[in-house]
Amino acid sequence: MGNAVLRSIHVHPAKAFRGLSLRRAEVEPWGLAGDRRWALIDDGGKVVTQREQPRLACAVAEPALGGGIRLSASGHPPLTAPVPRPGETMPVNLFGRKVEAVLASDAAHRWCSAYLGMPVRLVHLDDPATRRPVDPDYALPGETVSLADGYPLLVTTLSSLDALNAALAEGRHAEEGPLPMNRFRPNVVIEGTEAWDEDGWTRISIGAVGFRVARPSGRCVVTTVDQETAVRGREPLYTLARLRRRDGRLLFGQNLVPLTTGTIQVGDPVRVHL
Numbered sequence: 001m002g003n004a005v006l007r008s009i010h011v012h013p014a015k016a017f018r019g020l021s022l023r024r025a026e027v028e029p030w031g032l033a034g035d036r037r038w039a040l041i042d043d044g045g046k047v048v049t050q051r052e053q054p055r056l057a058c059a060v061a062e063p064a065l066g067g068g069i070r071l072s073a074s075g076h077p078p079l080t081a082p083v084p085r086p087g088e089t090m091p092v093n094l095f096g097r098k099v100e101a102v103l104a105s106d107a108a109h110r111w112c113s114a115y116l117g118m119p120v121r122l123v124h125l126d127d128p129a130t131r132r133p134v135d136p137d138y139a140l141p142g143e144t145v146s147l148a149d150g151y152p153l154l155v156t157t158l159s160s161l162d163a164l165n166a167a168l169a170e171g172r173h174a175e176e177g178p179l180p181m182n183r184f185r186p187n188v189v190i191e192g193t194e195a196w197d198e199d200g201w202t203r204i205s206i207g208a209v210g211f212r213v214a215r216p217s218g219r220c221v222v223t224t225v226d227q228e229t230a231v232r233g234r235e236p237l238y239t240l241a242r243l244r245r246r247d248g249r250l251l252f253g254q255n256l257v258p259l260t261t262g263t264i265q266v267g268d269p270v271r272v273h274l
Contacts, residue, residue: 004192004270006206007158013069013121014061015039015147016049018227019185024265027209027258030128030144031152032187034063037128038081039101039147040112040120041090046093047147053116054225054232071108073115081108085122092123094147097147099132101125101147134257138215143257151214151255155198157190163195164252168239176235182227183236184219184252188268197272198254209267210259218249 026033072078087102122247165178240250
């Protein structure tokens with residue numbers, strides 16, 4: 001794996017909204033700077049994702065000055081949501097676990113509700129250093145995470161995507177492939193490895209930044225959503241069920257926890273530490 005390099009970097013400023021590609025990013029203890037610090041909740045305080053609302057794939061949240069986000073979508077005038085002033089937090093239900101977050105502005109709530117056609121509110125994770133620990137079954141003491149599904153970063157490899165697409169092409173739903181990497185909504189994508197090499201990783205470095213490989217990523221229905229059209233299909237879950245089922249989970253990619261902080265950029269060398 002001596003020629004492995006970082007091929008691309010992706011952040012999702014608002015959870016479940018369209019991903020953005022970067023040339024470089026700052027690695028913080030809880031993930032990439034600006035990644036998944038915002039999310040939508042329904043009337044019951046439950047986080048709304050593409051699992052329930054695939055249309056979020058076509059909504060864009062871009063970084064704005066001061067840590068805010070600029071919301072935009074076809075047919076809707078853009079709106080900038082500033083970081084809420086420090087104040088009272090409210091409990092948010094993220095996959096059955098409670099996370100304290102701060103409500104955004106009423107204007108942001110109205111924009112998001114109008115886009116989805118259902119009442120939702122926008123919330124901001126004000127203090128990722130203390131609000132949400134990584135799953136204790138797979139964490140080291142003190143590790144925290146933003147509003148990502150469970151871990152600070154997700155890494156995928158181009159070679160494994162190629163292998164998956166080759167298997168998909170021979171399967172029942174070949175017309176749905178080949179699939180692009182954005183179906184898996186990774187933070188970092190690596191090229192120059194062999195397919196499924198990542199199954200054996202325990203620690204890697206990207207440039208000068210080190211990461212612990214915490215756990216393989218179990219994939220859900222979000223991977224079946226076309227990130228350009230929001231249309232839902234059956235792949236890649238059908239092929240992953242044939243190819244990558246482990247202990248009842250369909251695996252693609254690995255979850256990472258930073259061991260150090262720093263800057264990563266496209267083209268950085270990637271090393272595996274045994």
